[in-house]
Amino acid sequence: MLSSSKSLTEIQQKIDEVKRFLSVTLSIANAHTVEFYTHDVWKRLVAVPPEEVLSAVSSCGDQKGEPQHKGKGQAGNIFGFCSHTNRLVDTHELLQMARAHSLPGLGFCLSRDELLQAFRENVSESGAPLVGTGAELEPDEFMNSKKAHEVQSMSEVVACLARCCRVKQVIDVGSGKGYLSSFLSLQYGLKVYGIDSSSTNTHGAQERNRKLKKFSRAYQKHSKAVRPQEEATRLPLEDFKNIETGTNGDGDVLYGDEAGIVSQEERKVFVGLTDVHLAVEQHSEPNPQTEELFLSALAADVIQTTPPRIPPSQLSAAERERRKRENLERKALNRSQSASAVFSPLTSYVTADTELRELINELEDAVMVGLHTCGDLAPSTLRMFVAKPELAAVCSVGCCYHLLSEEFDPAGQECSHSVCGFPLSQYLREQSWFCGRNARMSACLIQMESLFYRAVLHVILRDHYSSYKSEKRVGNVYSKAKSFVDYVRRALRRLELDESKLSDSDIQDYQDTYRPRMAEMHAFNMLKVTLAPCIEGLILLDRLCYLKEQEGVWFSALVQLFDPLLSPRCYAVIGLKTNGNRITH
Template identity: 30%
Template sequence: MKAIMEEMSDFKSKRLRLIQTKLMEVLDFLSDYLPLVNCHSNDFILNNHWDTFLSQPIRKELDSLSASELKSVLSEKLNTTESQHIGGTSTDCDLATWKFRSQFLEKAKTGCDISEIYTPEMQKISPHWVHENLRSFLQDVRKCHLQNSDILSCIENQDEDINIPLQDSVFISTFMNQKKTHEVDVMGEMCYRLAQKYDINLVVDLGSGKGYLSTHLAFQHKLHVIGVDAQNINTKGASKRADILSRQWEGLTRNEVLRAEKSFAGKLSKKQKKLLKKMEHGRDIEQRKEMDKSTALCSVLSDEVYTDFSSFFEVHEKTVADKISPDSNEGLMLETSSHKENFPFSVNSEENVEGKGQQERKTLSAKVSMDTECVVCEDLPSDSRFTAKKQNTKSSKLKANHHPVTMYIHTDSDLSEIVDRAMNLNPSDDLSETSAVHRNAEETGVSISAIPSDGQKLNRGSIMLTGLHTCGGLGSSIIRLFVNSKDAKVLCNVACCYHLMKEEFVASPFEEKDDTNEAPGFPLSNFLRKNKVGIGRQARNLASQSVDRRAHDEEVLAKQFPRMLLQVILRDQLGYVKSDWKGLRKLDQKSNGMFDYVTRAFTKLGLPTEGISEELVASYCSKYQDQKRKFAAFFQLKTALAPCIEAVILLDRLCFLLEQEFVKDAKLLQLFDPVTSPRCYGIVAVKA
């Protein structure tokens, strides 16, 4: 055992060194181009980005490219024979002595080690171009991609490692678009297989939104799931969605099975549905015949054995008896479907017999099926009338697996508090004792089926944290929560919106409006924190650009051109522009032409529109028409750097996890198709 532990530790150390080496290489490459990735596209014309941020040889090459050649800038693949570490092979000595250096950040650094890179002066500093031509630049860019590293794990290999057979079930894609269907299908299967391998009995879905992933895990894979979201409107939406799905799940599953078997193509007609019901009715008859055979055997059992069997219902009868007045004369009769002999379960110790003239005695009959799934109650007298509903129908069972809750997740969040609040249990209750759980469930109104049963408990170390596209700071918070919580055993997370998280060593242009209590989401690892690494908000915003989608576009477009032209008009008309002017996003898509867009923008910003005319706007369009093609080429080149920045963010998180002694392993996988879902990388981590 000791030898195995040492081997695992050695493997983890080698993997950590590999990730640190890759981080060092990518950051060394990016450090020279931080001014380029942090310039704002809106100021392309205003600040002459074409001449400021591109070297003369690069400008000349981009200008000479045809439309098809410009499109191929993002789609060309790296020649594997040229794939090697940037700057040669690194050693452990390099890692120990490496220091992150960037002239751009050094010039912007304040007295407190925070770089203020979004001042007007800093936004005009040129990058240090170390590449003399476009080909060498793009080659080094692609060497920084995660796909071209030895770090990215293959999802097929991960499946083999988990070694859990796929479920023989169909995927229900109702209420989801194509993108979300793809994401939920793949990540749901990954979470299920991880839960099976590591004996997970509870999944906490952070940033669950409308509950797409959490309801899928609860309904499709029968896992107990807590869906946590900071917005109450999302929690209500998730609950409503679960209600609808629980009522329709059986029909949806049936229809999908038929389509999978190609029994019926497309949407089912009324005739096809009737035929299907007849088929199901036939199966029900066969099941009843089998049940009759079983109950026939029960009728010939000895009284002693039958009495032992009947004791199974004592808990339920006690619950019903507590709800019935002790003065009432009702008794409970057990009746099987084939054996008509009654077995009384009297509420009082002595049997009460009603005389003539009194209200006729009514009995509460319980038809017990072989799977003891439900209890059907007849009416009681008016003085002790109550309605006993089916507690364990298929829909209620499914819905009982899903627990949406509204809660803001931050650095100091407590996982046990999240679980207790979602389950509506008192944190002081002992969850290890089933009787206590059931007792508390009755008091609080929580369905007992909502709590792991059949011997399962909320054991420490049996919780999985997951999140499908955890936005901004939540992406780093879920990793911190996994590390800090002793209850979390497995992590499976896909992040997005990197620009919305906070950096420790680079100030945001909207710092005064940011949540000052929010912990920095980058960097997380000690390796980067000790080097005071920063990349900038615009760079993180660029990391959210989809290289694969842009590479599949039919032509290279300058979609931001109207906003860039507006920036020039604002400067010329007012004599200034403000960085905090907001509310113009996608306004051009709602406008009918450039003139309409400009007048709408001025009105939105509360500015006078008297000096704006169609002739004026038309003159600007004509004057800067050549800038449209230049910006398309500029943005194409800039977008090529997006995967490099995303690599730094994700490798930093992976490095942070592997730095933790109790984390057994952490992997980075490409879960989704990058064209369908641009934020396609997931982090899977397991504690020892």
Template identity: 25%
Template sequence: MFTPSLSSEQQRDLAIRITTFLSQYSHLSDAYIIEFFTEDLWSTLPCSWQPVLKDLSYPQIADLLLDATHGDRRYPSVWPLSLLAFRATAHALAFPRQTRVVSMPEEFVENHSQSSLLGHIFRKHVKPKKQHEIRKLGVLVKDICEQTECSRVVDVGSGQGHLTRFMSFGLGLSVTAIEADHNLVSMASRFDGQLLQALEKEKQKKLPTSQSSPCHVAGWVNPNASWEDFLKQLKTSNCGSEGSPKPSGPSKKRLKHQRHAPDIQGSEACACPDNTSPSQSFDRTSQQQQSQTSSSENCGSHVQPVCEDVSDKAEDSPQAEDFVLTGLHACGDLSTTLLRHFVKCPHVRGITSVACCYMKITTRENPVPPGVVEGPIPPTSNHQPLPAEFGYPMSSWVRGLPGHPLSYKAREGACHAIEDYVRRLREDSQLLRTHCYRAMLEAFIRNVRPDLRRAGIQTIKKAHLLPFAEYARLGLVRVGLPAMLPLDAERMETMLDQQVRVVVYFSLSMLLAPVVETLVLLDRMIYLQENGVDSQLIPLFNPNLSPRNFVLVALKSQ
């Protein structure tokens, strides 16, 4: 059983310190770097900070500000105590993102695109980042299943089913995968079939037993629905037929906008060719410690539902089986919904939650994320209703703390890859120039259209290699302004000279990003504790490869 890394008292004390700290520096976490010139952001820094920060080199920004592990800090000048305290406090309050400094996982030393620890049949269609994640998380889920004596897993927000396949074919678990996008469900089923064909060709039928193929369910997980409805969604009566699922419930168009939006309708698909068996081409790191215990079953009937029959009172149903919930980078409110189902549903024995897209979490201050409308869903609508409970804060404790609200910008900033940014700084990357370019363009746009604030321009290809005039020409067209809009050359040069200041300011806000993420995840830990469940936050993935590397693990006692 995992033990909590922080006691209840320590969790609550940390939440107090973080909210106090973040509320003091909210002007940094809430600032948009594209408004550096229009809002004169540099002048918002303490006067004592400005002289020591304005002439830093990019590697110095990385070493002196962002890297908590950097030991040899040689300051080019005497820093004010308030700046030193700001940096030290930010590093101290954030959960450590890795246990030791490793640039890249050892599994990618020989080949940067192929994990040496993952069988080749699980690498097909899978990028290195995902290879690393499914191997690490799959083994952790397997361990939790053994501790809770569960052989069944529900993978929510499963996408193309890469984690699902590894857990099912590689680790011998019975897996039901739920994904809102019907197209992704069809792809997952097709990839299952390809894997089974590869196993047949290789004739790797050496395992003493076999396990079920995964079952893919197309449907939403509803944050407003009860756990009983969630169990009904897991009913997989149509599994065993090969091919893509027949869409039911939300339309494909609606799902395209909301991969993790709510619904309780679903359809199932399972790739189960006749006379197939599992392979030993699974995670080599766990090969010796695994013992396959599932019984042999005929395809077409071996995909057992998590819950074969769920009545209106699912807790009284003798057919309901216990299982473990997992969600790999479940977007926005989906992660919080899974935690609530874990707490309330007696059949969910354990959970591993890897979150992402914190800016899409609903809050009291921002109850409607972009693209969402209030009210019931009309039959042809592409939107979802407001949740009954907000994604942040989940806990009563954090909800009662002064200064706990987190703006959309602060939560969006918490999704940035700070390790990648440190690497760019140390390499003196020209990519850093784009911060200044976009801020300059914002200033010229507002000269003509003061009402046009933070207009979406999207990425301009190889912007850092362009002269600013060419960058501006491409950007102006995208916001409906003339490409040849006159640009004040003298003003342009003055702003270009402040490029380092732009990067410094952005780095200060990046320093707060891990603290914001810590508060969001700490709130979830406290929520679990308030409901009688201890949890642990594990930096499972290498953050250089997978920026959202924390997994929240919780188990219920028997």
């Protein structure tokens, strides 16, 4: 039986634990790398050599198993920091406590398998059809291995949510290129509305969707046309025989009644979609081979084959009659469901106040999803789920925490309660808690040399350009620079400063002076990266707490959907409502 595994009180207790840890350690997370040398950050916050930090981080990464809470360390030392000087004095203590206060260390997340098992038990009791388990994706097909892993893992969970809630529509917020939306539509027979603020993304998704629809129609008319004659995994087009073809004025090969529509290049996709469309027509459970064929279908340079087809002349009369009857039934079913299994890309900037019914005229009860929605879009998705009665469930995977707006950050701009992305829960808002942008940025891994260049540039600006105003940003100069000297000159031009003040040797002297201290920056950055999961954990616990605070939300949980080695932003916030009889509990 599906049930909420953690109570609101338990979540609040975990939030308090993480807050206490971060209240001591945020001084490191919020230190600005640009000011690393000008403010002498290392000596101000750390009392151990950088080599000791790097060695401790390396040995900590080799440890197995989950850490145990130790409370306070030595006398006068809390979480590895001296209570008198507020400087780090015990790196091992800090690293262990950081692991203990991350989501894995807190033991507060469901695994994807646990969630799916609970879903299957729930839909089995309610009589809804079960969803099968998908297979791992090949990294060289359709998408890179990271995106393929995310789409397949998340789509099965979303399909289970839809069946659990007995709905057939999905709203994909921040849908991007439409990979998740297309997969949900074709593989699971769901009607998906993909909303993205970028018209470029929407246009690309629309074009991809147009081709997929075309190939589906082609399959219905020519299911016999695409049958490879040998069992090879990939074959060139000329190896396919017995296909009714024609050509257009440009010499493209066309197929049967689709002549003038399907080009030779597009036919590669048509081959792979044959079995996919069949599965959608039959509304059968997902098949690992079918899923791989779908992914191959979107790669123009890949052809997947199907088993050899037995000629009709070799079938018995009873078998021919059976196949004819099944084919007629499939066509009738497909005609009745063709309007429901479709992906419709839409362009719109979505906020918590967006009226979905104004965007989607045919909107019914639906599941709202977001795969790596940036900044405030993720909390806005959760607010919409709570506020809109037509949304039966939500599955939200956020990212780009540095783009979140914070209601109580004294250095930030004012924002209304309906707009700010953090904190979301009433519990943290009552405490006026904030993290700070630099702390949220700590999860972003940037090339170390780029950070070093920027920090030394800041020293140059302090020494030679006292009138410089920091409102202007250097931007992405590092990727274009051939050397440190070139980097500084490009940056000075970008900042509209007089570069003639400095000779090349003057600039080079700065690099030579601070190069021996680069280890300090490297070690400090590793400390920030170590603290990043704790900051992410607080943000996600805040979102879960928000759902737990809502009376209309029956089930809510944090779920690790993805392999963190493939997809570091791997946690989903999932919620289901008690509307009507959609959910059995």
